[in-house]
Amino acid sequence: MHKNFRRLPLAVAISLALPALALAQETTLGRIVVTGSATAASPTEVAPGTVQALRPATSDTASLLRDVPGVSTYGAGGMSSLPVIRGLADDRIRIKVDGMDLIATCPNHMNPALSYLDPANVGLLEVYPGVSPVSVGGDSIAGTIVAESKAPVFAKAGQGVVKTGELGAFYRSNGDAVGGSFAATLANEAFSVSYVGSIAESDNYEAARNFKTSRETGRIGHALPLDEVGSSAYKSRNHDLGFAFKGGDHLLEAKIGLQDLPYQLYPNQRMDMLENEQLRLNLRYTGAFDWGALEMRAYREKVDHFMDFGADKRFIYTKIGEPPRSECTQAQQAAGICASGMPMYSESRNTGLVLKADLGLSETDLLRLGAELQRYTLDDWWPPSGLGMSPETFWNVRDGERNRAGIFAEWEKQVSAQWTTLAGIRYERVKTNAGEVQGYDPTTDAKHMNSMQKSEADAFNRLDRKRTDDNVDLSLLARYTHDENLDVEFGLARKLRSPNLYERYTWSSWSMAALMNNFVGDGNGYVGKVGLKPEKAHTVSATFDWHAADRNWEFKATPYLTYVSDYIDAIPSPLSYRSYTPGSFNVLQFENQSARLYGIELSGRMPLASTEFGELGLRGQINYTRGKNRDSGDDLYNIMPLNVKLALTHKQGGWDNGVEFEGVKAKSKVSDVRSELQTPGYALTHLRTSYSWKSLRVDFGIENLFDKFYYLPLGGAYLGQGTTMRLPANGGAPYGIAVPGAGRSVYAGINYKF
Structure with missing residues (x-):
């Protein structure tokens, strides 16, 4: 269990803990509401109580969305899963963290946007699935996730200076995960300064039973138990410092954030993240005027990212057929006998400007206008380490640029007491470019394992790599209130997303290089294509919402259908010197094709009984998504099978308890071109309980109560x-093993407000 990674004692975690919640006596400055009309676009918000309940159970902010209908997550690192909305994931979703459009700076997308917001600092999580308004959408086809840290706290009038804070810690038995959080705020009526920080650390987690046949890690003297999921450990530290000034209906806010992540290992990637540093500055102004509301934002983000082999993966590589080494000298590296690791670096700079205005045209009409600018630069390079990786640096993406400029207009109208409409148009120009590249040896193809690095680099460098996409989004939503028990929402949308830099500008079909470019965790290698077109999605959906007048009970049904032209899928790489082998790992190339996705979401909640022993309730959801490549007839990759979730809840006084059931059908419809693995169905049970006093909350729970094995x-x-880093035919990691889920885990958490 990664004894070389030193565990952080729980007592230290508590003493170092880091975020802040305001006490009841303080006030927060939230969103400025211009009209009282009910919007036609209703996002699903993760309830604050749900966030509180799940904090001790996870260090992954994306997993807080687990109970949102239609949302699932791609398995990845312990803190960096990738959210999926109705079968579309990753960059197909627009994720805004405190108003910033953050981009994963990694060929494996190990540092996605939500990984920079710790669960302890979540103030708001909203999901706009599918037909999202243009005011929150743009450069995405699946929908939008809005994540915000906690709002600044100010003293009430005449209260003087307030000092508040929160201290928290957690422990999880599976993986011996520990962590803590601390927050402090000093504020008067006009000024607020706050600090929020968190730490989290975990060893590898264990499955419920043995799932593999080998204990070997490729490192002499280091082996793993057959039930241990290798490369699932992580350690992170997050710090946020905030300043806010308030005067009347005007707020000026500045936030400085730092993430220092020493390591996060990946069970479904060939490399691990061994360092990630993000520094961000975020400035925001909001104000209310007689004519409406204004918001302005400017942000700057710097990311330095490093990958190599973690403790569970072979670090010293020798020529095929030679025994593994425990060390590798510089002379041996130069002679091409062995390689000490395979260092890979990524560096990015992300700058954005946002301007939004809400104009109250009348009591029933609201006009939203906005403009956005974003400049993103990326370098991705791999220094030589021997064994054919010499003498120069391999440039995966060099001088990459992805710049966006967009404007939008959105009109919300209260047509009548029963009808509300929302219509919007958004135009974006996305410009991408990249510089010339080279392989480890830019002088010859004869060397380096027949990798064709010189000829492929030369062919890439001869291309016109500048691309300009003019994207127009349209959305139309309407809400009809039939009576106090039924609302119906309709939505139509046309959404576009331009390819990311790795999809357009990765160039080498050499298996070692291609295997490094994979953000879906399927074990294949990927090659980009400069000529990729933007994805164009046309979506129609409807939500039927039956409920009590006081929302004491509710039931929702949402069917949806999406057609995507120029969908970016994968085909066998025509450049690779390795032939395509079905049912194995291969080198693939991104290609525009066509796709169709459809499904339905059912969700609801209701009270069961009110007794002297407390309030009993029931909530649940059923999700079904089907995705098909219309050109090839293949199934789309990583579509969540039919799944159901039920929870029996109990509340009395300070007690909040629940028993949760989760059932997932077998995944039999898989992507053949990616050799996607099928997984059997499973059913899990979870227990949660908490007790809250005025200033103290204690949580306890058991995930996977009956220790069920599942993939x-x-x-x-x-x-x-x-x-x-080798394919199975050359003694590499075997094909055919899916990543298992965690076995039973007992967790506990404590939060104290002061």
Whole structure:
């Protein structure tokens, strides 16, 4: 269990803990509401109580969305899963963290946007699925996730200076995960300064039973138990410092954030993240005027990212057929006998400007206008380490640029007492470019394992790599209130997303290089294509919402249908010197094709009984999504099977208890071109309980109560240990093992407000 990674004692975690919640006596400055009309676009908000309940159970903010209908997560690192909305994931979703459009700076997308917001600092999580308004959408086809840290706290009038804070800690038995959080705020009526920080650390987690046949990691003297999921450990530290000034209906806010992540290992990737540093500055102004509301934002983000082999993957590589080494000298590296690791670096700069205005045209009409600018630069390079990786640096993406400029207009109208409409148009120009590249040896193709690095680099460098996409989004939503028990929402949308830099500008079909470019965790290698077109999605959906007048009970049904032209899928790489082998790991190339997705979401909640022993309630949901490639007839990759969730809840006084059931059908419809693995169905049970006093909350729970073994349907291929940088035919990680889910885990958490 990663004894070389030193565990952080729980007592230290508590003493170092870091975020802040205001006490009842303070006030927060939230959103400015211009009209009292009910919007036609109703996002699903993760309830604050749900966030509180799940904080001790997870260090992954994306997993807080687990109970939102239609949302699931791609398995990845313990803190960096990728959210999926109705079968569309990752960059197909627009994720805004405190108003910033953050981009994963990694060829494996190990640092997605939500990984920079710790669960302890979540103030708001909203999901706009499918037909999202243009005011929150743009450069995405699946929908939008809005994540915000906690709002600044100010003293009430005449209260003087207030000092508040929160101290928290957690422990989880599976993986011996520990962590803590601390927050402090000093504020008067006009000024607020706050600090929020968190730490989290975990060893590898264990499955409910043995799932593999080898203990070997490729490192002499280091082996893993057969039930241990290799490369699932992590350690992180997050710090946020905030300043806010308030005067009347005007707020000026500045936030400085730092993430220092020493390591996060990946069970479904061939490499691990061994360092990630993000520094961000975020400035925001909001104000209310007689004519409406204004928001302005400017942000700057700097990311330095490093990958290599973690403790469970082979670090010293020798020529095929030679025994593994425990060390590798510089002379041996230069002679091409062995390689000490495979260092890979990524560096990015992200700058954005946002301007939004809400104009109250009348009591029933609201006009939203906005403009956005974003400049993103990326370098991705791999220094030589021997064994054919010499003498120069391999440039995966060099001088990459992805710049966006957009404007939008959105009109919300209260047509009548029963009808509310929302219509919007958004135009974006996305410009991408990249510089010339080279392989480890830019002088010859004869060297380096027939990798064709010189000829492929030369062909890439001869291309016109500048691309300009003019994207127009349209959305139309309407809400009809039939009576106090039934609302119906309708939505139509046309959404576009331009390819990311890795999809357009990765160039080498050499298996070692291609295997590094994979953000879906399927074990394959990927090659980009400069000529990729933007994805264009046309979506129609409707939500039927039956409920009590006081929302004491409710039931929702949402069917949806999406057609995507120029969908970016994968085909066998025509450039690779390795032939495509069905049912194995391969080198694939991104290609525009066509796709169709449809499904339905059912969700509801109701009270069961009110007794002297407390209030009993029931909530649940059923989700079904089907995705098909219309060109090839293949199934789309990583579509969550039919799944159901039920929870029996109990509340009395300070007690809040629940028993949760989760059932998932077998995944049999898989992507053949990616050799996607099928997974059997499973059913899990979870227990949660908490007790709250005025200033203290204690949580306790058991995940996977009956220690059931299961594979993650969206977890990808298991690559958590061994010689991961070789294909199975050359003694590499075997094909055919899916990443299993965690066995039973007992957790406890404590939060104290002061």
